Amino acid sequence: MKTVLRSDKIGKNFGGLRALDNIDLNINQGEIVAVIGPNGAGKTTLFNCITGMHEPTDGKIKVTPPEKTEVCVNGLKPNKITELGLARTFQNIRLFNKMTVLQNVMVGRHCRNKNTFLEAIIRNARFKREEKQTLEYSLHLLETFGLVEHRHQLAENLPYADQRRLEISRALATDPFLLLLDEPAAGMNPHETFELDQLILKIRDEKKISILLIEHDMKLVMRISDRIFVMNQGKNIADGSPQEIRNNETVIQAYLGVE
Template sequence: MKTVLQTDKIGKNFGGLRALDAVDLNIQEGEIVALIGPNGAGKTTLFNCITGMHEPTDGKVNIIPPGKGKTCVNGFKPNIITELGLARTFQNIRLFSKMTVLENVMVGCHCRNKNTFLEAIIKGPRFKREEKQTLAHSLDLLETFGLVDFAQQMAENLPYADQRRLEIARALATDPFLLLLDEPAAGMNPNETNALDQLILKIRTEKKISILLIEHDMKLVMRISDRIFVMNQGKNIADGSPQEIRNNETVIHAYLGEE
């Protein structure tokens, strides 16, 4: 097993508030890790620090793209980190709502293409080739996610669950080796959540992508994750297999409070 992400005692302060405190998180190749914890535990902040939306106050975020050396990405812009192979979705869906479903996914392919606006104007060979690949690849992804029938619809017109799925498809279009999902099942009904299970597992096996997800739906978490990473008040309080976490005193305590 090879490590793909490794945070080294990262911390984040917002004014006087310590939102993250010395968090060490490792993710191995092909692993599905769930990040759980009560509200305000710092899960999304951790996501933001990893993906470059926030810069950690202390500690290091290291990523190890397959076949490449370890890179410390502190202070990198989010787009550079995405280019290196980390992709994410957002807790409050952030689709490009006035663009079509297909275009949303095509935007995801942006960073894997190189053609410039001049080539687009003269329709140069690289432009033609890359556009063709982008289109085919995007349609492929939509097919995988069962969204191909809606390809030409405005993204904002999709039902809620489909919007969540589209966000995942769009993130995958950036061709990541690690996918970060922020509450992918939020607002879905049980059937949709089950379908999401299968999808996440399929992404892992077919595309050989590691997945880190924040999720409140414990059934989903227990079913799909290889490992669970529990946070409370900005700290990591437990890290282990679903079985271990289920029986962990500290975790039960954090979730249920004093009893």
């Protein structure tokens, strides 16, 4: 199976704190991999290193976009990493609050458009064609996420669960081969979480992308993950199938508890 992301002994220091230590994580095409672990384990820091918000202190992160050769992303800016085909959502939702739902998704899509600033001013045929495609694709995503009837509302006026779904739609609009979701079910009730399960599986199956997911909701993690990567105090303490992780003594002691 093709590997789409390979992190090789990643480390990240914040002053004297070793937030990531020797992290080796591989993600294969089409896999859903969950990253779990207690608060402060380094999960979000790992996402920040993969998506260019932080540069790792040591180690290398390499990605292989479809039909391209492997690229090292250390030191690349977040927008370059998005262009390569990685997209993410944030633990604390980061939408454009004063823009509409539709505009939020269209902004995501614009990174794939090829028209120039001049073409946008003169509104030539290519610009108009791309704008039409952007609109159609954005509406299609909103339809998939059950948000199309809210398309003219301001993002800030959406209920919390819808804001989380909108953030995923915007990330998907960039056409990623790897989608990183940081606690997508946070603040959702069990019914909304179950709907999210179905949506994540559908995205993976229909769009043939890989998904890396940080989540504290163990029911969701156990239901949809192909593999679980467990972190504690910056280190990887286990990596295996949901069944293996559920029965792993070290993981039970560090995170899952006896229940």
